[in-house]
Amino acid sequence: MEKEQMDKNVFLLTGGCGYFGFRLACALHKRGARITLFDTVPPCQELPEDMIFVQGDIREYAQVEKAVFGVDCVFHIASYGMSGREQLNRHLIEAVNVQGTKNILRACVENGVSRLVYTSTFNVVFGGQVIENGDESLPYLPLHLHPDHYSRTKSLAEMAVLQANGAALFGSPGVLRTCALRPAGIYGPGEQRHLPRIVSYIERGIFRFVYGSPSSLVEFVHVDNLVSAHMLAAEALTSEKQHRSAGQAYFISDGRPVNNFEFFRPLVEGLGYPFPKLRFPISLIYLFAFLTELIHHLIGPFYNFQPLLTRTEVYKTGVTHYFSMAKAKAELGYEPQDHNLDEVVQWFKSRGHGKRRHGSVFRRLILNFLFVSAFIAVVLSFLPVAGSW
Template identity: 50%
Template sequence: MLFFDLTQIEIMIGDIVQKKDVERAVRGADCVFHIASFGMSGKEMLQIGRVDEININGTCHIIDACLEYGVQRLVYVSTYNVVFGGKEIVNGNETLPYLPMDDHVDPYGRGKSIAEQLVLKSNGRPLKKKNGKFLYTCAVRPAAIYGPGEERHLPRIVFLAKLGLLPFKIGDPSVKTDWIYVDNLVLALILASMGLLDDIPGKGRHPIAAGQPYFVSDGSPINTFEFVRPLLRSLGYDLPKTSLAVQHALLLGRIFWAIYTMLYPWLNKWWLPQPLILPAEVYKVGITHYFSFLKAKEELGYIPMVTPREGMAATISYWQEKKKKSMDGPTIYAWLFCVIGMTTLFCAAYLPDIGPVPLLRGFSLFIFRSMWIMRMVFLLSVAAHIGEAAYAWHLAKRVDPANSRGWFWQTFALGFFSLRFLLKRARKLA
């Protein structure tokens, strides 16, 4: 484990598309790790202008700042997508050519490919303020990243599982992809930075990693859905048993792509949920693609220090602790049943005959037979929800005080669908 003197670490907040912020950040540095990117998954993937602005223009700012302020080493965090575009790759390596620009299925992969090539072609350029010194660059191409605190892959999968929105697996069970635990990626980045040093005795003046790309992973390709199974099971969520063929999943992904393209002006709004799946994500989970890290092993000395079993155990521990601090809840179907049901009942019982109200009223009368019964059912339901919400607030004050207000409002909306989760938590603490 690496230990740092936190008093010697300076934290700066800036924007990679602002050249002055980038210059302020790299000034005085010996090595820059360019990790920032945007648009890897979800609705962010469709914000094409912002994807290119950050991934391409931001990278140009990094390169320019390194040259201007005498930074000798630049390690770029790239992606498998610079060579992968939906066609099977088994045990690939760095000799594979870049995917043609027109073959990329999303702007993220295209932008990262352009950025990586800019970084590698900048290798060996002379530094402006250090005569006789050069900028040395390399690119690390990691697999899908997981581990405590990861914010792109597993949080979305867990969220969908919690809502009951993982109705199917995608692709054949034999499909395999790579993953990399966060500590292994950090190790690879440190080794890559050391591979750019030009003053190591016996190594000559040309760094071994200069101008080179490297694939890195845990070295254990696995089906994505089998990979997340232990995590979902530990959290009490179910993994779907049925599978959807890749071509059908692609059709679904293209439908979501079309819908969210029409919603482009609001893609950066917090209230717009993530699409269920997009075409590029279908390829990532439904098509076999994994790579050898032999080059990184031979040239950098990279060997994963955390096994997949250890990495998943740490990830499960993190998510279980996170779940204890957050609210449990039912699937989205319970939300739809309660919210739509109560709204329909209110409209049918109290609103005048406007718009769809007569249709809703006719349907409700078919069930409840009279307006009086309909209104009584609505009032009794509201009273029951208020009573359950009050009890939930009182109980949460004892078993989950940090979320007592949230339990009140969730139970007010969902009634016993929500309360049963709080009662289950109370029984565990008893």
């Protein structure tokens, strides 16, 4: 979008203080747009002088309505329950992802906001089945087949967003135009949700095995490619672009399917750690994740521990699913740029991460043996014994 078009726009970003939201806000700001960040927590970085932060909760309609007033376009990024123990908090997931989205849509209609871009997820069509070069003609995964509540609620939210396309605006002759972007896993320097968790597993010696087939393929998207896709989608909702993205969903990734563990090899080895050689079948890891979730359900109210993996994370990392970028390229003009993990490795190194060698080789071998033995013992303890009922 040209700068002279941008400086006429006021954008509201829900979840704008998160990693991706803030990166998008800064990119829009550089092009002359006026930005309001709406989030439950303040930004970690100092804001440019004319960028506004509004602290609020999308579950509270009055707060949403106040933030939306006077806005031209909303980027609805805020969500909850994407990974780890957050995936197991069903009540909060439902309230944020479903009710929060309904509040955003209502506020847009009642305040004359004509454009809304929703940040969705691959998960709306994926639930553990193999998908190779899928496209937007794929149906939503039936709600009861989702292995986690986050994916189910993101599906409900995306449906609501796309159904709201064309809704008449109160006190305005125009209509609300909406679209949804379905990104792959996001990476980039400074990403705060997934990469620090992976690095902590590496540094604590937990990342000692891989799983699934070496030929399984998944996708990732660099944060700057995702920023570009969102700006293009917002532009494609305008009359100048014939509202071409209105009512549409788009898969967004770097367009380079890769084995999940091979994707992270440069990070592991770049920080000075050996890449695991032990490989488990995905069925065994899925069983382990299932048992972990069961234990969390029982003791979570008293001790909200971080699961090593959830069932959805096992599927997302170990089962082939990748998608065509043809629609995004044709209708949005999306052209993903090449990126790798080099800048991510340097970001972690600059903050003191990296191999700290201590202990003998014999000690490390013993720790590896004990870890694998304990893992197998836990899984086997839950299997039925022959001849028992």
